[in-house]
Amino acid sequence: MFAKLSRTFKSGWKNLIRNGSLAIATIGVITITLFIINVQGATVFANNTLLKEVESRVNISVYVNTEMSEAETLKIKSEIERYPEVKSVEYISREDALASFKELNSDNETIQRAISELGENPLGAALNIRAYNPDQYQAISKKIEASSFRESVLEVNYQKYRGVIENLNKEIKSNQRMALTLGITFSVIAILITFNSIRITMYAHQKEIEIMRLVGASNNYIRLPFLWEGIFYGLIAAIIAIPLSYFYLKIVATGDASGSVLPFSNSRFIQSFLSGYFVENALWIISSQLFLGVLLGVISSVLAIRKYLKI
Amino acid sequence: MIIYENVSKIYSSDSPALMDVNLRIEEREFVTIVGASGAGKSTLLKMLYAEERPTRGNVYFHRNNLVNLKNRHLPQHRRQIGTVFQDFKLLPKKTLGENVAFAMEVAGKSNAEIQKATNQILDIVGLSQKIDKYPGEVSGGEQQRAALARALVNKPKVLVADEPTGNLDPISTWEIMQLLLKINEFGTTVILATHNKGMVDKLQRRVISINKGRIARDEAMGKYCI
Numbered sequence: 194m195f196a197k198l199s200r201t202f203k204s205g206w207k208n209l210i211r212n213g214s215l216a217i218a219t220i221g222v223i224t225i226t227l228f229i230i231n232v233q234g235a236t237v238f239a240n241n242t243l244l245k246e247v248e249s250r251v252n253i254s255v256y257v258n259t260e261m262s263e264a265e266t267l268k269i270k271s272e273i274e275r276y277p278e279v280k281s282v283e284y285i286s287r288e289d290a291l292a293s294f295k296e297l298n299s300d301n302e303t304i305q306r307a308i309s310e311l312g313e314n315p316l317g318a319a320l321n322i323r324a325y326n327p328d329q330y331q332a333i334s335k336k337i338e339a340s341s342f343r344e345s346v347l348e349v350n351y352q353k354y355r356g357v358i359e360n361l362n363k364e365i366k367s368n369q370r371m372a373l374t375l376g377i378t379f380s381v382i383a384i385l386i387t388f389n390s391i392r393i394t395m396y397a398h399q400k401e402i403e404i405m406r407l408v409g410a411s412n413n414y415i416r417l418p419f420l421w422e423g424i425f426y427g428l429i430a431a432i433i434a435i436p437l438s439y440f441y442l443k444i445v446a447t448g449d450a451s452g453s454v455l456p457f458s459n460s461r462f463i464q465s466f467l468s469g470y471f472v473e474n475a476l477w478i479i480s481s482q483l484f485l486g487v488l489l490g491v492i493s494s495v496l497a498i499r500k501y502l503k504i
Numbered sequence: 505m506i507i508y509e510n511v512s513k514i515y516s517s518d519s520p521a522l523m524d525v526n527l528r529i530e531e532r533e534f535v536t537i538v539g540a541s542g543a544g545k546s547t548l549l550k551m552l553y554a555e556e557r558p559t560r561g562n563v564y565f566h567r568n569n570l571v572n573l574k575n576r577h578l579p580q581h582r583r584q585i586g587t588v589f590q591d592f593k594l595l596p597k598k599t600l601g602e603n604v605a606f607a608m609e610v611a612g613k614s615n616a617e618i619q620k621a622t623n624q625i626l627d628i629v630g631l632s633q634k635i636d637k638y639p640g641e642v643s644g645g646e647q648q649r650a651a652l653a654r655a656l657v658n659k660p661k662v663l664v665a666d667e668p669t670g671n672l673d674p675i676s677t678w679e680i681m682q683l684l685l686k687i688n689e690f691g692t693t694v695i696l697a698t699h700n701k702g703m704v705d706k707l708q709r710r711v712i713s714i715n716k717g718r719i720a721r722d723e724a725m726g727k728y729c730i
């Protein structure tokens with residue numbers, strides 16, 4: 194069993210070497226395919242991370258009138274907490290609101306002076322509302338607009354994140370579509386080319402295959418070298434594609450991304466993201482690239498074997 | 505035990521290659537099949553290692569009807585039979601040694617086993633000096649002996665040899681015949697197809713004569729007469 198495996202392994206490797214420039218071209222095409230899939234994957238992944246980041250910052254801030262007492266505000270709070278979409282409501286007292294406003298504008302002397310000149314706290318209390326799900330903010334905002342305490346509320350701030358998220362969502366959708374289209378197109382090309390290389394190997398070994406059959410080689414013994422050949426193409430391509438995409442993403446991450454082919458939305462975020470992305474996900478990226486390479490090779494081999502090695 | 509039961513083979517409708525052949529070959533028998541060129545000798549042998557299937561009739565090998573042999577059981581069946589092909593079927597890009605070893609590699613034998621058996625069998629057929637030569641670098645007779653070595657290297661129960669002495673001079677022919685007889689003595693069934701009259705007459709074994717696809721004669725101590 195082991196002898197057979199190692200023999201088919203060796204002849205698969207020999208077949209690949211004998212294919213020479215054809216083998217190089219085959220490996221090249223698979224390498225490009227894996228590279229594109231990897232870089233596109235990074236794009237989608239980066240944008241998804243960005244979206245999550247933005248979404249996690251989304252909340253609805255309800256600014257209450259300055260005349261409202263704490264007790265009244267807390268009543269509104271408990272009413273909002275009863276909405277099924279609401280996960281949590283954070284109460285920010287007038288004092289806390291002022292303190293954080295001062296801190297936020299600590300560099301701005303004009304504002305600091307204006308506040309101290311005012312003498313009293315110009316800010317009302319606020320309620321920060323978080324939903325279970327980012328889709329629910331619109332519904333929550335509508336409910337507040339229609340609520341009985343609408344009169345006590347100065348401002349409902351929700352709109353400002355909506356545009357960002359919508360744009361980002363649109364971008365992610367088009368990214369994904371592009372990633373999918375490119376990935377599938379190149380995979381199909383890679384499979385066709387690898388398939389053809391294996392077919393040519395089979396053609397060159399026609400006589401050997403015939404004799405193998407006549408002296409009683411098992412079907413698997415005849416097939417395995419071609420399967421190995423496909424796997425070798427894919428593995429070698431992955432081994433080249435992994436450092437290639439690493440350096441490429443590093444260049445994009447450290448250098449100027451304006452000339453990049455990547456459709457990145459927020460280049461600074463993406464840059465800082467990508468500089469850590471490859472290393473943080475190295476295990477996953479490397480194993481999935483190896484897996485994909487082998488998969489492409491196996492599909493090509495199996496197709497060639499089924500079409501040209503009728504046993 | 506090998507049985508041909510009403511076997512016919514029709515490649516093209518105008519002239520059948522075999523017609524209603526009935527034949528029984530016992531274990532350890534030494535059978536020679538003679539007949540003019542195109543009589544159907546090779547076709548008869550090909551049925552045995554299932555390179556061809558009968559158009560009609562049945563071929564039994566140890567009670568298995570080869571007509572019903574599944575493709576996936578074909579390798580197992582062929583490994584029981586050593587075959588010398590009429591056109592040798594040596595691989596031109598492998599040395600004689602590699603060609604012989606090939607039949608063992610395919611059967612999954614270990615490298616040590618293969619090396620030992622290959623050297624041994626090449627020595628027996630008188631090719632130990634040519635082990636690293638390619639088929640294109642040796643004579644027709646030497647190729648033929650290499651083909652015989654490959655057929656024997658797995659120690660098959662049945663040896664099928666289609667013109668194994670076609671290219672040999674009388675002395676080499678006689679040596680090969682002695683070898684086949686010895687193999688037969690050790691328990692291998694030998695089925696031989698040949699044109700070589702002198703050899704057949706000297707053998708004093710069973711001779712089956714085929715004429716235009718039919719068995720014309722089947723004699724226990726036959727002579728070559730067509």
Ligand SMILES: Nc1ncnc2c1ncn2[C@@H]1O[C@H](COP(=O)(O)OP(=O)(O)OP(=O)(O)O)[C@@H](O)[C@H]1O
Nearest residue numbers: 515516521539540541542543544545546547548590
């Ligand atoms: N694959 C094939 N397709 C069509 N016809 C074939 C095929 N193989 C053999 N034949 C025909 O069948 C007949 C028997 O051929 P076969 O090879 O069995 O003869 P043979 O007795 O072995 O001859 P020889 O002594 O020349 O080897 C011949 O007429 C041959 O032309």
Ligand SMILES: [Mg+2]
Nearest residue numbers: 545546590666
């Ligand atoms: Mg013949």
